[in-house]
Amino acid sequence: MTKPPNTQPLLTLDTFFPYRLRRTYAAMNRCLASVYEDQHGLSQAEWRVLAIIARDGQIRSRDIAIGATIDKVAVSRAVSRLEKKKLVERKPNKEDARSILLTLSHSGENLYNLLSSELLEVEAQFLKGFDKSEVTKLINMLMQIENNASADT
Amino acid sequence: MTKPPNTQPLLTLDTFFPYRLRRTYAAMNRCLASVYEDQHGLSQAEWRVLAIIARDGQIRSRDIAIGATIDKVAVSRAVSRLEKKKLVERKPNKEDARSILLTLSHSGENLYNLLSSELLEVEAQFLKGFDKSEVTKLINMLMQIENNASADT
DNA sequence: TCAGATTAGTTTCAAATGAAACAATGTCAA
DNA sequence: TTGACATTGTTTCATTTGAAACTAATCTGA
Numbered sequence: 001m002t003k004p005p006n007t008q009p010l011l012t013l014d015t016f017f018p019y020r021l022r023r024t025y026a027a028m029n030r031c032l033a034s035v036y037e038d039q040h041g042l043s044q045a046e047w048r049v050l051a052i053i054a055r056d057g058q059i060r061s062r063d064i065a066i067g068a069t070i071d072k073v074a075v076s077r078a079v080s081r082l083e084k085k086k087l088v089e090r091k092p093n094k095e096d097a098r099s100i101l102l103t104l105s106h107s108g109e110n111l112y113n114l115l116s117s118e119l120l121e122v123e124a125q126f127l128k129g130f131d132k133s134e135v136t137k138l139i140n141m142l143m144q145i146e147n148n149a150s151a152d153t
Numbered sequence: 154m155t156k157p158p159n160t161q162p163l164l165t166l167d168t169f170f171p172y173r174l175r176r177t178y179a180a181m182n183r184c185l186a187s188v189y190e191d192q193h194g195l196s197q198a199e200w201r202v203l204a205i206i207a208r209d210g211q212i213r214s215r216d217i218a219i220g221a222t223i224d225k226v227a228v229s230r231a232v233s234r235l236e237k238k239k240l241v242e243r244k245p246n247k248e249d250a251r252s253i254l255l256t257l258s259h260s261g262e263n264l265y266n267l268l269s270s271e272l273l274e275v276e277a278q279f280l281k282g283f284d285k286s287e288v289t290k291l292i293n294m295l296m297q298i299e300n301n302a303s304a305d306t
Numbered sequence: 307t308c309a310g311a312t313t314a315g316t317t318t319c320a321a322a323t324g325a326a327a328c329a330a331t332g333t334c335a336a
Numbered sequence: 337t338t339g340a341c342a343t344t345g346t347t348t349c350a351t352t353t354g355a356a357a358c359t360a361a362t363c364t365g366a
Binding site for chain 1: 163166168169170171172173174175176177178179180181183184185204205207208222266269270272273275276278279280281282283287288291292294295296297298299301302303
Binding site: 213214215225226228229230232233249250251252253 | 343344345346347
């Protein structure tokens with residue numbers, strides 16, 4: 001009874017790359033959130049800020065915003081919450097008093113280590129069935145697409 | 154001066170699949186939004202609802218929510234706005250008076266056709282440099298990963 | 307040197323969002 | 337039937353979010 005909407009569809013949603021990427025991203029996110037949020041009480045922003053600090057060591061808010069592509073307001077709020085939870089510490093920056101240097105606390109490091117091993121397992125679930133070269137190729141394609149999108153006018 | 158945070162990092166962020174996927178998704182989204190939002194004044198939810206209705210013809214709110222993985226409240230609001238803009242029409246469903254059947258209006262179809270050709274160009278930008286088989290492989294991997302993630306406990 | 311412009315980070319306020327409550331209809335078993 | 341439960345879609349309300357305003361510090365160039 002349902003009539004086909006377009007006799008000659010321009011856009012086939014199911015093979016439209018943005019549609020597929022969005023669906024994959026959404027499904028992935030639900031899995032990840034069940035770990036960092038449901039099990040450890042961190043928001044996505046908090047987890048991402050934590051991961052960037054873990055990667056870079058001592059870092060300014062501004063560089064977290066750039067590294068994690070979160071806007072500075074969200075970073076500021078995430079850091080406040082992480083500080084309240086004693087996971088992150090703020091130190092004054094002697095070289096530039098406008099900014100603040102952020103580091104993980106001891107318990108921040110512990111949580112990060114725990115979380116990262118849990119999330120690596122989740123990643124392995126996502127990528128189950130693919131061999132190493134396929135995954136490498138996938139990652140490289142995603143990086144190229146990110147570049148193409150960022151270069152976009 | 155910046156000390157390495159972990160002597161033996163468990164998780165290498167730059168090759169961590171969820172990190173890459175998220176960055177790609179974010180970059181892609183900015184490009185797409187510059188079309189449907191900045192140029193045509195549609196929110197992401199509105200565009201996605203429009204695309205699902207275009208694909209499926211006559212459809213219930215509920216099925217849009219499932220098809221687009223948007224929650225029903227967001228669908229309800231997006232449909233209201235689309236109706237206000239005369240892009241979508243609500244018709245009572247004779248078979249089940251709880252639900253409402255949604256279709257594109259004439260101008261909704263026109264906008265959809267315009268938008269989809271514009272967005273296909275954006276997609277082509279993203280995928281520039283890859284051949285057809287690479288893109289097919291990519292899409293298939295994303296679908297598999299989505300399934301793996303959805304099957305996750 | 308010092309006035310204007312720029313940058314880092316926070317706060318404020320309005321808009322977007324999501325969970326729960328809700329009204330209206332439909333289903334199903336006793 | 338009918339009465340308990342389920343489903344559809346909207347509304348309400350509290351929280352989250354983001355843009356702009358703001359404070360404080362730094363840079364820049366006449």
